[in-house]
Amino acid sequence: MAAGNLLYAQSGGVTAVINATASAVIEAARARGTRIGKVYAARDGILGALREELIDTGVEPAAAIRALAHTPGGAFGSCRFKLKDIAGDRASYERLIAVFRAHDIRWFLYNGGNDSADTALKLSSIGAALGYPIACIGIPKTVDNDLAETDSSPGFGSVAKYTAISTMEAGFDVRAMASTSTRVFVLETMGRHAGWIAASAGLAARTRDDPPHLILLPEVPFDEARFLAAVDACVKRVGYCVIVVSEGVRDATGRFLAEAGGVDAFGHRQLGGVGPLIADLVGAKLGYKHHAAVSDYLQRSARHIASKTDLAHARAVGKAAVAYALAGMNAVMPAIRRTSQRPYRWTIEPAPLDRVANREKQLPRQFIRADGFGITAAARRYLAPLIEGEAHPPYRADGLPDYVVLKNRPVRKKLPQFRIPGH
DSSP states (O other), X not given: OOSEEEEEXXXXXXXXXXXXXXXXXXXXXXXXXXXXXXXXXXXXXXXXXXXXXXXXXXXXXXXXXXXXXXXXXXXXXXOOOOOOOTTTOHHHHHHHHHHHHHTTEEEEEEEESHHHHHHHHHHHHHHHHTTOOOEEEEEEOOTTOOOTTSSSOTTHHHHHHHHHHHHHXXXXXXXXXXXXXXXXXXXXXXXXXXXXXXXXGGGGXXXXXXXXXXXXXXXXXXXXXXXXXXHHHHHHHHSOEEEEEETTOBOTTXXXXXXXXXXXXXXOEEEOOHHHHHHHHHHHHHOOOEEEEEOHHHHHHOGGGOBHXXXXXXXXXXXXXXXXXXXXXXXXXXXXXXXXXXXXXEEEEEEEXXXXXXXXXXOOGGGBOTTSSSBOHHXXXXXXXXXXXXXXXXXXXXXXXXXXXXXXXXXXXXXXXXXXXXX
16 A cells, blocks of 8 residues: 555543553554654544544654553543444545545554444445545454453453452451441442453452452343342351442343443443442341442553553554554454463464454353352463553652643644534
8 A cells, every 4th residue: 555644543431551552553653654654643533533633643752652651541532433334324434535535544543342343344345435445453442351353452451450459459448347337348340241340350369258259240140139148148257248240230131230221322221330239239138238339430540550461462452553554454453362371472463353343252151150259260360461560650759640641733624524423
């Protein structure tokens, strides 16, 4: 493909290390010299591309781009927006091609989850049909770890580390106060259909009596009677009980326990509040003093406690995405392949986007304890390397992390304004 410009965008819920991927993309593109003219970023993901709201990353000094690697959030803004098929919204595709053409964009790198992979896949074929070939590379990112075709997803290792440490530390707190205060503590984690995050809390336990004592997973239908019996037995045996519950826990009929009503922009059901619901159930049925916490955004933004392995993954997929684009690849995603368990080794290989888009990787049955309330040794072997190592950010003199905020200078628009359906 001839020389041109590259467009990078972030999509979906951000992570502690998605900016590390952005940093790697920009640094790798800059290292290619004249092969890549300019590196643009879309403001707020694919919406920025549709609105022709592009950011010139070239005005950022090298030090700022390096600092992205230790800064949480999404430096260019993200979004939850899913393109319809071209038959249902041809105008949006024509608009994207018009924007790409106007700014000589030859490569589009979309950093997100399975819905974002779907967007990149749709765009990968539509360019040629509309007379402007565009190479589209999906870059993996999701705290849920539910992306197909990759051993793990960048972003997951850090949220797993945060979850395991938070569970361990809260456990010390509850144990100290259990005789006169809280007997049952519930921590709610993200995870709509896959229990990877909740499962990672199991890494905190060294013995049967260490927290978390119970883990509630979307892959295991919730049985109220069995659950309450397990909680009661734990409190009587240990003196307290720490429970980790995934937001996507369902009952035997498949209904979410905490369905809030409505759907998000990707068409996913809105969830929230299963932690307090479970804690209140314990109080009502067993009478134990209880407390619930929802880690929510804290778990995915905790860059101060990021996994060194996760950071390495995030940077590697960004660098590989640029290499794939320049090699003429299209509709692929750099995937992590585990090549050795002990010692942990991995490599990056291309995976077809049509085997990633709109698919979800759930927790395997062999990772779930026979009683459904914990993880197995196999799960521990898989999870442990992903949280290894610390990647602390630099700190300022006032004791706070030294995070960076980019200039995000806009590129001059060349096209008429476009109305995005539904926005």
